[in-house]
Amino acid sequence: MTRILVFSTNAISDMGIDLAGSSHVDYPVGVETIAVPCSSGINPAWIVHAVKSGFDGVFVAADGPECSYLNDCVARTGKVIERAQALLKEDGLDPARVKTAAICSVCSEPFVNHMKQFSRALEALAIPPAAPA
């Protein structure tokens, strides 16, 4: 089973994820969520720690331009992701294991699609490249 850790935000994206469940729309069961106040406040080290602890990937369900705390939340979250990807690279891990997208408070369908696509992309990463003939 592909395991994805999602960081959601209390005020916005966690509600979008809730709505997927309230609408009884299934998404991969390997998806587990930790809600934080704002995506700009995620420590890149948490993302790296998750990948090293056994999660195949980390998805940051960001506030996007709707963030009520910060006008530049998108840029700040972008920096968090870049930093996490750089740290993964340093450790020889694929930066494609981190992904982000803005998930609004009613974005249940985009969230589910992201989870399905990311899950498939991570499965593909897990297949070791064919040995040279």
Added chain:
Amino acid sequence: MTGRRIGVVVCQCGGNISDYVDTEKVRETIEKDADVVSAQVQMFACSDAAQQDAIREIREKKLDGVVVCSCSPKLHTATFRAMAERAGLNPYQYTQVNIREQDSWAHTHDRGGATQKAIHLARAGVARTALSEPLEKIRVETLPAVVVVGGGVAGLRAALELSEMGISVHLVERAEELGGHVARWGNLFPNDKVGRELVHGLISAVRARENIAVYLGAELLEKSGRLGAFQVKLRTRSKETVELTVGSIVVATGFEPYAPQAGEFGYGLPGVVTLPEFKELLATGARPLAYQGRPVRSIAYVYCVGSRESPDRSGRTYCSRYCCSATSHIATVVNGLDPSVRQYHLFRDIRTYGRYEALYEKALRGGSVYLRYSEEDPPSVTSSDGQLVVKVKDRLLAGEEVELRPDLVVLVTGMTPRENSELTQALKLPVGKDGFFREVHVKLRPVETVMDGIFIVGAAQGPKNVAESVASALAGVSKAGALLMKGYVNLDPLVAAVDPNLCLWCEECLKACPYGAVRPVEAGDKQIAEVSSLLCKGEGACVPACPKQAISVRGYTNEQVTAMIDALAQEAA
């Protein structure tokens, strides 16, 4: 293993959870975990009986942390925090784990998987709780005084109501007179009340109040302090600085009518005017209807000018709400002046919502003709020998081109945000993509901003008609009143805190904080950062900025989140 004594309640939610998750398996698995000294299954954890059970368990087993695995934290965090408090447990040592919206309901076809996930989530909740600290709400005193910025219809109405509550009001208006846009308008929908009179009534009432001070030609320059006691600096007409201390700030700065570009739908040609210009013309009450000395026998209205534009054209993708109703109403006013004036409405969609639909009906019955155009193929307005020529492809006539030769073209212009960069900067208010001030939650907290104690009312928050602006102003008044009349307020303590052992004061957190909540303090032989829990919003922008991982948000500390990740990652036995 932390030596904590944590109790876990697994809720079945009457089948909403237990139909898809083996709640008993969750209970027996979690019961064996370190730090867990009590684990129960309840049919409805939020019921009185279940809460009584939990309270007894907290007291008898001397629990120092509680985890309820049930529905979304949005629904019952407050319920269970209160329950914890009744049992003598600090409410911030309670954690709600979402195994309904984010588990049972999302994985209805995989009972085994959903049960494993519930165990993971429950363990993450336990891990977080095991590292929780007792926190106290922050109690702050509040002063019964308010600055209202903007003296239009919303600001005036807000000032009067606050004054009525016994709260002192400082009404600050940038222009040289009170009244805003409405003061220049004549008959308004839906009841033909004259805007001028409406506003002048409010102005006299404001002037008669002893506890309202009016500052004209004045601007708000600076704000410091916190909810309940803001220090505000104004610059008055005579360039003097006035300093005030107030408990709350109500922003009622209104809108700016959209100003069309030269040539946009013929704007600039003689006889092409905007909706507010036409309203002012009508407000003069001159009869017969004439524009620049020439009689007006026919009018073409072009709707949605500066509203509902494609995102690739501008940020004005929104509907300005009031214009369809205002224009339908104007058509009835013109009809009343002279029923022989022909009126053509070139619209995209008519949005005379609610009771304003009656205005559209009335305009139709008065002989108004409606022609529907599309944004991709807008009408053209030109002039030929001093005669205006309007060409429009009517979608309701299968795109057939219709040519009109009206005496007056009225561009039905929408609302745009005002230029308020200084005020926005001073108050640190968030602004939406559309340029209007942004509320915390569009439905549930429509006049509150992320800045506690600062409220946005009227069209400053987005397009509104007069009735909606006043309703919003009164909402802001009730929020400010509720805050100030009690004399104190309790703030959530989930804000950032600094580990003095790790901090080396590199200023990164100060640079990252948009709220000015960080400052350096002396700690022994070094400087460290200190966070004002009154100014901090707890969003955590400082967290990734700190190179030493010395700053974190309470409830979401480095240790807590790392432990949660470990707990989730652990294979559920």
